Amino acid sequence: MSKSVVEYTARRITYDTPLPIAEVIARLDKEVNKAGGGPEVFRLLSTAQTRAELEDGMNTLTAGRDFVYFLGAAYHKWMNAYRGTTDTPQTYGYNFGNPLVAQTMLRHDLTAALHVPPKIVIVEKADGSGTRVAYDDPASVIAVPSASGESVNPELVEAAGELSRKFEALIQAITKAD
Template sequence: MGLLFLIVTILEAKIVTFDTPLPYTEVIARLDEAVNKQGSADILIKLRGAKSREEIEQVIDAITGVANDFLYFMDLKHHPWLNTYTQTTNTPATVLYTIGNPLIAQGILRHDLRAALHIPPRLLILEKVDRTGTNVIYQLPSSVMIFPDNESQELREAVEGLDRKFEALARNITGLENVDG
């Protein structure tokens, strides 16, 4: 029997929070439009059925179009089950979106497959407890997709490009696209 090893790698995850006075429902509506939620409904089935690079690109291009960098994969609403569990009705709306783009992902994964731990990336949309706005929260991709033993320039450029796209998306859906941060 071969030797077994346990390797622990320390990453310093950076959490980005966009704080907006926009109501949760407006942020969600903006996000759904930005990731073409309606048009992305069966993206995973279509991608599984693709037999070539060209077919994958056609599926993605048909959904993203010119304006959208990301596709919708799924969301998980935490507040409904928390309300049921705690027997309340006032848990702030809390939904985790899984979004991404296989064309962006392949540009990262070809440099380090371990980045797949965080691909596709996620956004947490969190209604403020006092209902005065919404927080959009995500892990900065470059802080969790670049491992200390592989800091290649190509990987760094690909992941930092994703950082910029995520920031642009967050600014767009929070109404902060013209605010310096």
């Protein structure tokens, strides 16, 4: 048995918007095809037998966009139940992604699966003045060395950077005040 430790620095990115959380969630749900994702994604991933079947299925589920909804959680609901309160700001976690994008990273380093699909947190500002969306930049948590002292695979860096660009565009689209 052996153990190795690789330390790395991640980037947490936060967007603040005056938009109400309901608007941000509605935009996100549309962008990631929440209505058509979730269980359908897992069904496809567990039953696809060929590359073509997987690609066709994912292209249908993403509906021409970069990502599809995988799963989510309403943190405020269980926090309120646990604390016996009703004042926790609305807080949602969303996992969404695209296996066709994920494979561009996983083929270079299977441990990229630690952060695929990526996750965001959407939090209602306690004073009601808008919404905060936070996430860890995918490139900063995916493109890391395999072992201490090693360099990062340049193809992995490029693929993770592309994911970060797609992610950033999505977050800007859902938080932009009109």
